[in-house]
Amino acid sequence: xxxxxxxVTAAYGYDQVRAAGGQTALLPIIAEAGADxxxxxxxxxxxxxxxxxxxxxxxxxxxxxxxxxxxPEPLFTEDGNLNPRLPELLQEAQAxxxxxxxxSLGHFAHDGxxxxxxxxxxxxxxxxxxxxxxxSCGRLQPMKRFNDACQAFNLPISLTFDMGNWLWVGDSPExxxxxxxSSVGYIHVKAATPHRDSYRAVPPDHTESRWLALLDxxxxxxxxxxxxxxxxxxxTAVTRHYVAxxxxx
Numbered sequence: 001x002x003x004x005x006x007x008v009t010a011a012y013g014y015d016q017v018r019a020a021g022g023q024t025a026l027l028p029i030i031a032e033a034g035a036d037x038x039x040x041x042x043x044x045x046x047x048x049x050x051x052x053x054x055x056x057x058x059x060x061x062x063x064x065x066x067x068x069x070x071x072p073e074p075l076f077t078e079d080g081n082l083n084p085r086l087p088e089l090l091q092e093a094q095a096x097x098x099x100x101x102x103x104s105l106g107h108f109a110h111d112g113x114x115x116x117x118x119x120x121x122x123x124x125x126x127x128x129x130x131x132x133x134x135x136s137c138g139r140l141q142p143m144k145r146f147n148d149a150c151q152a153f154n155l156p157i158s159l160t161f162d163m164g165n166w167l168w169v170g171d172s173p174e175x176x177x178x179x180x181x182s183s184v185g186y187i188h189v190k191a192a193t194p195h196r197d198s199y200r201a202v203p204p205d206h207t208e209s210r211w212l213a214l215l216d217x218x219x220x221x222x223x224x225x226x227x228x229x230x231x232x233x234x235x236t237a238v239t240r241h242y243v244a245x246x247x248x249x
């Protein structure tokens with residue numbers, strides 16, 4: 001079975017995406033590079049584009065790509081309640097004909113609203129993946145607590161494992177993989193190196209082999225998303241190089 005490789009549009013950088021004319025303009029590059037799909041970022045959509053998601057879905061289909069939809073929203077708000085915008089985001093993902101909606105965890109406190117969450121997911125028919133972000137909410141312990149609760153309630157939710165983000169919050173990516181791997185449904189591939197008082201994302205073949213070794217501990221049959229910088233004169237060639245690398249590793 002061929003491993004599915006997605007390209008996150010943000011990997012090209014906001015300026016490049018804007019200069020190209022939006023995320024749809026990157027589809028030919030992504031398709032020609034041999035990728036299987038594209039991750040569309042809500043924060044990079046204009047208000048006009050948000051109203052024409054079915055048109056974008058048609059363009060993605062024309063290029064023979066799969067889609068996933070990422071929204072910079074927490075699943076749980078600061079007061080511990082479900083994000084009331086989630087049904088709207090699920091509808092947008094549905095309009096895009098996405099495989100899933102990706103959000104961050106946010107402030108998960110208890111499972112008291114899991115029945116509501118299940119109803120929202122059932123009504124939308126959309127899958128949900130929850131990512132470890134670069135805030136304290138994305139640390140291993142809250143992610144594990146949430147994942148354990150989902151398992152106990154048999155909720156159809158999986159995790160997006162962002163390989164690099166664990167470093168931003170002071171956790172070990174290897175320990176996180178050990179504890180969460182069985183629930184991972186999507187992998188955001190990026191390496192990270194120290195930069196000033198934090199980290200910066202880099203391609204996994206531009207640093208030590210730790211990152212490629214980490215991939216080996218994660219599920220081999222889930223899609224991998226390229227979320228490190230894709231830069232160079234020939235973006236198709238650069239993208240093709242990393243699509244091939246991640247499909248092979």
